[in-house]
Amino acid sequence: MMLLHDFYQFAIAPFQEFAFMRRALVATLALALSSAPLGVMLTLRRMSLFGEALSHAVLPGVAAGFIFFGLSLPALSIGGFLAGVIVVALAGWISRHTELKEDASLAAVYVVALALGVIMISGHGTQLDLLHILFGNVLGVDTEGLLLVAGVSSLSVLLMAGLYRGLLLESFDPSYLAASGGRNTIYQQLFLMLVVLNLVASFQTLGTLMAVGLMMLPAVSARLWHDTLPAQLVNSTVQAAAAGYAGLMLSYYASVPSGPVIIVCAGGFYFLSLIFAPRGWLPRMLRRPHLRA
Amino acid sequence: MSVAISLENLTVTYRRHPALHHVSGHFAQGSLTAIVGPNGAGKSTLLKSIMGLVRCNSGRVVKHAAASRIAYLPQQAEIDRSFPISVLDCVLLGYWSKAGLFRRMSRDMVRRAEDSLAAVGLDGFAQRSIASLSVGQFQRVLFARILLQDAELILLDEPFSAIDTKTTNDLLHIIKSWHAEQRTVIAVLHDYDQVRRAFPQSLLLARNVVAWGETEAVLCHENLHRARSMAEAVDEHAPLCAVDAADVVDVAHAHGEGAAR
Amino acid sequence: MKLFRHIVLGAAVLLTHLSSASAADAKLPVVASFSILGDIVANVGGDRIAVTTLVGPDQDAHVFQPAPDHIKSVARAKLVVINGLGFEGWMERVVQSANYRGDIVVASNGIAVRDRVSDEHDAHDGHEGHDHHHGKNDPHAWQNPANIVVYTRNIVAALSKLDPAGASVYQNNGDTYIAKLNELDRWATQQFAQFPDAKRKVITSHDAFEYFGAHYQVKFLAPQGVSTDSEPSAKEVANLIRQIRKEKIRAVFIENMSSPKLLQQISKEAGVSLGGKLYADALSQADGPAPTYLKLMRYNIEQLLAQMKLN
Numbered sequence: 001m002m003l004l005h006d007f008y009q010f011a012i013a014p015f016q017e018f019a020f021m022r023r024a025l026v027a028t029l030a031l032a033l034s035s036a037p038l039g040v041m042l043t044l045r046r047m048s049l050f051g052e053a054l055s056h057a058v059l060p061g062v063a064a065g066f067i068f069f070g071l072s073l074p075a076l077s078i079g080g081f082l083a084g085v086i087v088v089a090l091a092g093w094i095s096r097h098t099e100l101k102e103d104a105s106l107a108a109v110y111v112v113a114l115a116l117g118v119i120m121i122s123g124h125g126t127q128l129d130l131l132h133i134l135f136g137n138v139l140g141v142d143t144e145g146l147l148l149v150a151g152v153s154s155l156s157v158l159l160m161a162g163l164y165r166g167l168l169l170e171s172f173d174p175s176y177l178a179a180s181g182g183r184n185t186i187y188q189q190l191f192l193m194l195v196v197l198n199l200v201a202s203f204q205t206l207g208t209l210m211a212v213g214l215m216m217l218p219a220v221s222a223r224l225w226h227d228t229l230p231a232q233l234v235n236s237t238v239q240a241a242a243a244g245y246a247g248l249m250l251s252y253y254a255s256v257p258s259g260p261v262i263i264v265c266a267g268g269f270y271f272l273s274l275i276f277a278p279r280g281w282l283p284r285m286l287r288r289p290h291l292r293a
Numbered sequence: 294m295s296v297a298i299s300l301e302n303l304t305v306t307y308r309r310h311p312a313l314h315h316v317s318g319h320f321a322q323g324s325l326t327a328i329v330g331p332n333g334a335g336k337s338t339l340l341k342s343i344m345g346l347v348r349c350n351s352g353r354v355v356k357h358a359a360a361s362r363i364a365y366l367p368q369q370a371e372i373d374r375s376f377p378i379s380v381l382d383c384v385l386l387g388y389w390s391k392a393g394l395f396r397r398m399s400r401d402m403v404r405r406a407e408d409s410l411a412a413v414g415l416d417g418f419a420q421r422s423i424a425s426l427s428v429g430q431f432q433r434v435l436f437a438r439i440l441l442q443d444a445e446l447i448l449l450d451e452p453f454s455a456i457d458t459k460t461t462n463d464l465l466h467i468i469k470s471w472h473a474e475q476r477t478v479i480a481v482l483h484d485y486d487q488v489r490r491a492f493p494q495s496l497l498l499a500r501n502v503v504a505w506g507e508t509e510a511v512l513c514h515e516n517l518h519r520a521r522s523m524a525e526a527v528d529e530h531a532p533l534c535a536v537d538a539a540d541v542v543d544v545a546h547a548h549g550e551g552a553a554r
Numbered sequence: 555m556k557l558f559r560h561i562v563l564g565a566a567v568l569l570t571h572l573s574s575a576s577a578a579d580a581k582l583p584v585v586a587s588f589s590i591l592g593d594i595v596a597n598v599g600g601d602r603i604a605v606t607t608l609v610g611p612d613q614d615a616h617v618f619q620p621a622p623d624h625i626k627s628v629a630r631a632k633l634v635v636i637n638g639l640g641f642e643g644w645m646e647r648v649v650q651s652a653n654y655r656g657d658i659v660v661a662s663n664g665i666a667v668r669d670r671v672s673d674e675h676d677a678h679d680g681h682e683g684h685d686h687h688h689g690k691n692d693p694h695a696w697q698n699p700a701n702i703v704v705y706t707r708n709i710v711a712a713l714s715k716l717d718p719a720g721a722s723v724y725q726n727n728g729d730t731y732i733a734k735l736n737e738l739d740r741w742a743t744q745q746f747a748q749f750p751d752a753k754r755k756v757i758t759s760h761d762a763f764e765y766f767g768a769h770y771q772v773k774f775l776a777p778q779g780v781s782t783d784s785e786p787s788a789k790e791v792a793n794l795i796r797q798i799r800k801e802k803i804r805a806v807f808i809e810n811m812s813s814p815k816l817l818q819q820i821s822k823e824a825g826v827s828l829g830g831k832l833y834a835d836a837l838s839q840a841d842g843p844a845p846t847y848l849k850l851m852r853y854n855i856e857q858l859l860a861q862m863k864l865n
Contacts (some may be wrong), residue, residue: 019823122621139791142818165394169386172376175367179344180390182359194433206469227422244755251788258788 007212014252021248023141027205028244028262029147031214034156035198036236039219040229042195044171046104048220051212053197057087059117067124079205084196092189122153136241138206138258145205152201156194167191206259213263214240221270224277239269286290294450295322295357295445295548297342299413302352305335305342308429311500312338316352318496318505320479325472327488327508330498330520335394336481337368339498340448340531342480357445358477359444361390364433368451374423380434381419384409387441429460447471453487465491485512500521582717587642587836589617590696591661591705592622593847594634597731598687598709602720606631608648611837613846615641620648628652633716635709638662643695653698659712661705666766668692694834697737697766699851702733726752734848742855746770749862756858757798757817757826762834772858791820798824805861807832829861 015021042050061083062076069075082291087109094105136145169177171188178184203213218239222232247262274280296319303316312336320326330335341347343354343366356363384406385398393396413433422467423431433450439447449468453461467489471478482488488495488508495511497503499520504511564848581604586592592607599605606627609615628634629652638660649658670692672685695701710728714721746754754772756763763774775794798820806821807829821828833844844850 014788014792019789019796020791020819023819024788045371095438121618137816139786139788140819142815142819142822145815164393165386165389168378169389172378172383173372173386175344175346175365176386176391178346179360179363179365182389223377227377227424228379228382232377245599248788251720252792255787255789257786261787 009205010279011249014249018141020141020253022257023143023146024138024248025245026208027141027146028138028214028248029241030033030146030153030212031198031202032218032237032240032244034153034160035202035211036217036218036222037160037233038156038191038195039215039217040222040232040236041167041171041191042221044229045102045217047106047230048108048216049103050195051215053106053110054084054196055203055208055212057112058083058200058203060113060120061086062115063120063124067120074205077200080203081196083113083117084194084200086123088192088196089189092185092192096185102186103268122141131203135203135207136205138210138262139251141205148201149205150199154197159194163187163190208258209263213266214243217266217270218243219262221266221273221277222288224279227280228270239266243269296320297322297324297357299355300343300352301355302486303342303349303354304351305338306348307352311335311350313342313498313500315501316498318502320477322357322477323472323475325468325492326476326480326495327492328479328496328498329483329485329488329512330503331523333500334498334520334523335500335547336498337450340481343448348544349547353483353535358446362443362445364439364442366439366447366449368454374426374431376423377418377424379389380410380415380421380423380426381406383423383434384389384441385435387438389441405477406441408439409440410434411544412413413437413467414438414460429456433460433464433492440505444522445476447478449478451481451483453482461487468493488512545551556850569810581848582630582633582713583627584633584635584713584762585628587634587645588835589613589638590835590847591637592691593837594661594702594731595709598706598721598724598727599713600727603713604718608683609836611839613836615835618644620644620651624648624650631688632656633712634658635661635712637693637696639667639691639693639695657712657716659708661708662693662695662701663708664704665701667695667767670761672764692761694762694766697763697834697848698769699735699742700769701765703735704744704846705733706735730741738851740850742770742851745855745859752801753862755801755803756805756807756861757794757803757821758832763832786816791816794832795820795824800824804864805858806859807857827861829865830857832857 009192015025041227042048058080061079061081063079064083065075065079088106091109093101094100094109095102098212117265141149150217165185166177166182169182170184170191174184177187199211199215202215218236219232221239222235225235236277243266244262246265248258250261251258252254275282277283297321300316301410304314305312306314308399316335328339330336342349343356344363345354381403387409388396388398388402392402394549407419410416411435415433416439417429418426418430418434423434428435430479431514436452452464456464468478468480474513480492482492492508494506495508496505497511497516497520500523502544503520504513555560561656576665582602583606584595584599584603586595587605587781588609589609589611592605593602596605608620608624608627609618625648628648633656634645634647634649634654645658647824659683669690683684695706706728710724713724725759751771754770756772757773757775761774763772766772767774775797803827806817806826818828833850837846837850838844843853
């Protein structure tokens with residue numbers, strides 16, 4: 001009984017005592033719930049570096065928000081979101097109307113967006129690091145941030161569940177979807193907008209490292225465990241949530257910066273998966289007698 | 294005789310060189326047609342322009358079937374076989390036109406999917422992932438999907454490339470049963486013997502229509518020779534195409550006579 | 555009579571011409587590294603110099619990116635004044651690019667240097683070309699007016715050496731300014747004296763106030779390190795909240811450049827009120843509350859006093 005009580009103290013106490021820990025945990029779990037599945041879809045579509053690119057592509061929108069509305073966080077984040085949407089839509093349009101694939105056109109467009117953003121900021125005469133101001137930190141999540149992440153997460157989960165078949169089909173066999181009269185563009189664009197929405201909300205509440213890291217790392221790791229999509233979606237969410245909890249605990253007890261250590265935990269799970277998962281290294285190394293044919 | 298697809302002076306170009314040009318004619322409802330021709334003759338392109346996946350430079354395609362009643366099997370290379378989906382789920386996608394996003398897969402539908410799998414010889418494969426299948430097995434899965442679609446018009450692009458004889462024969466059998474069910478089937482094929490054996494109608498393409506009609510008549514020596522003399526490579530210094538409107542009408546007229554039987 | 559008048563007129567014209575010619579001698583171009591220094595230099599140099607400041611009001615010297623205009627100003631300058639103590643890591647690059655061969659005055663020469671406070675710090679993430687060195691020294695010496703007296707004397711010496719003709723002007727200006735500084739210092743000490751030690755505690759997100767704190771015996775507690783972008787751990791935040799609750803501090807300030815979100819959360823959770831902005835590293839714009847050094851110090855101190863009353 002004592003042991004259980006001690007364990008409870010260890011595992012739950014930080015969240016009981018401090019509101020910022022509670023908020024950090026809830027925000028991380030909300031992020032895990034929606035971003036990890038989106039990450040799985042992104043890797044299936046060979047767009048694993050999308051999040052990275054987007055964290056830079058939002059700059060002109062943030063700059064515009066700052067120029068017209070000053071240091072107002074809602075203006076900055078809406079500006080960033082619009083910039084992300086425009087970049088993604090533009091890259092998509094280019095890939096549909098030319099021979100260029102999605103990743104190539106995105107690579108081109110986001111770099112131009114970033115450069116535009118830098119010019120806009122320096123032209124306006126300030127040297128403020130706008131992105132630093134916009135991008136948040138998991139320990140600093142306030143009520144608005146929590147509502148934002150929770151809202152975006154719920155919306156994403158609902159949309160993904162509702163559009164699941166269409167999204168799957170569009171990723172797996174787009175010509176079949178087109179042939180059946182489906183509107184491929186809508187699924188593709190809607191999916192990407194969801195990714196942009198999740199990322200921008202996460203950048204703002206939790207910072208880029210956590211936003212991109214929790215989206216992609218558990219997703220990649222989950223693919224080592226299962227060969228069906230639903231299982232991968234669930235696995236990635238569980239890994240992301242576990243990494244979030246473990247990271248916050250480490251940050252609390254071992255005094256390490258929280259965002260990075262959460263990602264390190266996710267990385268740890270990935271490393272373990274590389275070794276122990278069914279598609280990993282160890283099962284391949286163990287020579288078990290084969291079954292009858 | 295009703296028409297399933299009409300082609301009217303269809304031209305598809307790639308950087309001004311024609312992949313297909315001045316193709317006219319129609320596929321009759323319930324016909325079983327093989328599209329043949331040398332490499333680069335525009336066979337896949339023709340199927341793609343019928344499906345609207347490729348833009349035509351001039352002319353048009355008129356389909357007399359609703360999109361939900363058309364099944365199209367592209368060349369296999371275009372599908373991502375490492376996608377994490379089970380055989381059964383892949384076949385169940387055949388219900389997409391009917392079920393859309395929200396309709397649940399009823400037990401009945403699942404049973405029919407399993408029946409299709411059995412019909413293509415993949416009994417017991419339902420829970421396997423498609424990544425674990427061989428090329429021939431995956432092709433059968435795609436056929437099973439089409440079975441489920443219950444389509445009026447079926448277009449197959451090189452359905453038998455890189456598959457063993459047994460599978461090929463099994464699938465030919467299925468195609469025959471489709472024909473018997475009055476569905477319109479069009480297939481791009483390479484094996485002329487196969488075509489002669491199993492396909493009553495043929496369209497011989499060499500960027501434009503060489504011959505179109507009963508297989509016997511189309512695949513005669515003279516036509517095959519004419520088709521072969523089509524250059525495979527693109528002529529960088531080709532002059533403007535000089536096909537006459539009258540010529541186009543002639544070809545269509547010849548085809549119309551042949552199909553009337 | 556007529557001749558005499560002509561001579562006088564001619565002499566007057568000549569004299570005017572001559573004096574305007576010497577007045578047309580360009581003012582001495584001096585470059586100061588950042589806004590606070592620029593103000594001090596302007597006060598000492600007066601009309602004899604033209605000051606250009608590189609890092610302007612409300613700008614962050616930590617993320618400063620030199621532009622061609624800055625390099626041009628340095629190239630044209632006869633004197634460059636920097637704070638030193640590792641504050642302007644980018645200055646060497648600028649001086650090199652501008653091919654500047656003149657004197658560089660380190661204004662902080664001669665003060666009692668403090669060590670930087672935090673040990674764990676400085677997770678710099680992704681500032682391209684971010685260029686300041688973090689040595690052992692805490693560069694924020696200007697927050698103690700007694701240090702600015704030393705700054706002033708150093709600047710007087712440098713300007714006098716460069717422009718001996720104006721030495722007396724510089725000396726006078728310097729003395730006047732030092733008098734004002736001393737008055738400020740007296741007033742501040744008096745004000746703080748009304749609070750017992752236990753109440754002289756403040757939280758701010760910028761570790762720029764160590765010199766100030768040491769001089770006036772005010773304890774500054776901070777959740778983050780000296781630069782604007784280090785990342786705290788949950789344990790540090792938890793400890794800070796516990797400490798605030800235990801020591802019953804009510805005064806919390808946000809430095810005018812770093813992200814305020816983390817600080818807001820800490821203050822809410824610890825039951826602490828948020829004070830206004832404190833100006834740590836730069837003057838405000840001309841229409842703001844801290845457009846000169848003296849006004850900046852007065853403003854900061856008034857803000858601190860107001861919050862300390864609540865402690």
